[in-house]
Amino acid sequence: MKKEEIDMSTMNSEIYSALIEAGASEEKAKAAAVSVTDYEKDMNEVKSELKVIKWGIGLIIAAEVMPIMKSFFT
Numbered sequence: 001m002k003k004e005e006i007d008m009s010t011m012n013s014e015i016y017s018a019l020i021e022a023g024a025s026e027e028k029a030k031a032a033a034v035s036v037t038d039y040e041k042d043m044n045e046v047k048s049e050l051k052v053i054k055w056g057i058g059l060i061i062a063a064e065v066m067p068i069m070k071s072f073f074t
Contacts, residue, residue: 012037 011033019029 010034010037012040 011030013033015036016029016033019032020026024032
């Protein structure tokens with residue numbers, strides 16, 4: 001596969017088309033579309049890691065609150 005073909009598969013075609021239509025050069029439009037796609041991938045990674053952190057904090061809070069609640073009801 002050529003580098004150009006790889007870039008085409010990892011870029012946002014909507015942004016690429018909009019930039020071309022707005023008058024950007026093909027090279028700059030490709031670079032911007034790939035950059036936006038990379039940013040979206042990074043954000044998705046952060047979101048998935050944040051879910052794991054939220055669950056962990058929830059378990060820690062539950063582990064701390066359960067003994068306190070048990071002392072109230074016994």
